[in-house]
Amino acid sequence: MKSAMDDQALARQTGPRTLAIDVGGTGLKASVLDNAGGMLVNRLRVPTPYPCRPDILLAALAELTAPLPTFDRVSIGFPGVIRGGRVITAPHFDTKAWRDFALEAAISRLFDKPARVLNDAEIQGLGIIAGRGLEVVLTLGTGLGSAVFADGMLAPHLELAQHPISKGATYNDYVGDAARHAHRPKKWNRRVLKMIRIVESLLHYDVLYLGGGNSANIIVDLPHNVRVTSNDAGITGGFCLWNEAFWHSGRDK
Structure with a gap:
């Protein structure tokens, strides 16, 4: 007879998985979350490349995440102001190159998965509050x-x-x-x-x-x-971007 723990383990295996990425001024971090928001594997980290223009960041993220398990959707925290999936400011990077860059759409194309993007501190907050x-x-x-x-x-x-x-x-x-x-x-x-x-x-x-x-x-x-608090919240908070009530109320603030 299956136990409740068996059912929970099955749900974690079969539910949607989220590739969660934390873009920092010093490091890029990523892991894959199960359908309860827990990390399936330890997060991976590499130094943030400089100069960090959009094409350079996207290439670095593709390389960073290649060894990770399969996933169904992507959450990314970015160190700047994000509105409507576009970068308004990127103070740590090449500001001119990033201005009005459609990061959410670019991430979705890169991984061929639906993606959601928010400021990195706000995503960390979602993993903490x-x-x-x-x-x-x-x-x-x-x-x-x-x-x-x-x-x-x-x-x-x-x-x-x-x-x-x-x-x-x-x-x-x-x-x-x-x-x-x-x-x-x-x-x-x-x-x-x-x-x-x-x-x-x-x-x-x-x-x-x-x-x-x-x-x-x-x-x-x-x-x-x-x-x-734990710095891992910058990863685990990405799970909350897929809460529809939160997403539609907070996306463009």
């Missing part, structure tokens, strides 16, 4: 990514990375990877705390999540409603 109250996600990587959710629904995109925070420096300048390498760990961590205080005064969030690769370098005590 509880869906209650005002939740903010900040990703610490090459630069700073940001996403805001109200009761699980995506708020209009806030490109906090480009906003001044101190003496004309943007958030990217202040807490990005270049700043982390330029200053001692304690000073960089003090900058992170200052950023948290400012964001709290702006948004009065219930919970703030810190993700991205550099969140592992936080060594200070954080406020009680600030949590460091």
Whole structure:
């Protein structure tokens, strides 16, 4: 007699699989998710190629994902403003080459599968949030990514990375990877705390999540409603793009 666990295992094998890709300023990561959003295999990672024009990125993604299991659809997180599947800004890459690039359609053609694209911090948030109250996600990587959710629904995109925070420096300048390498760990961590205080005064969030690769370098005590989260959420959050209610309400914000 089959057990409930057997049924769950069968469902995971037969349901739609999602190729989830996280495009970062430093690295490209990918895995395939089962129909419950879990990773079927450990994520693969390669350095982000530079210069990173659309044709170069697409070729790198094809090579990165070649060893992965088969899949039925594609989710991709991109470090910039995305609207209607097109790139509005790509601050870490060749901005002119990426302006108004139809990334969603290009990914769909590349893999011959339906594809959905959203900002990378917003996808990471989808893999983290509880869906209650005002939740903010900040990703610490090459630069700073940001996403805001109200009761699980995506708020209009806030490109906090480009906003001044101190003496004309943007958030990217202040807490990005270049700043982390330029200053001692304690000073960089003090900058992170200052950023948290400012964001709290702006948004009065219930919970703030810190993700991205550099969140592992936080060594200070954080406020009680600030949590460091797994960087794997940049992959697993891609599963949520296929929630139709979320997709149609949040796609063009």
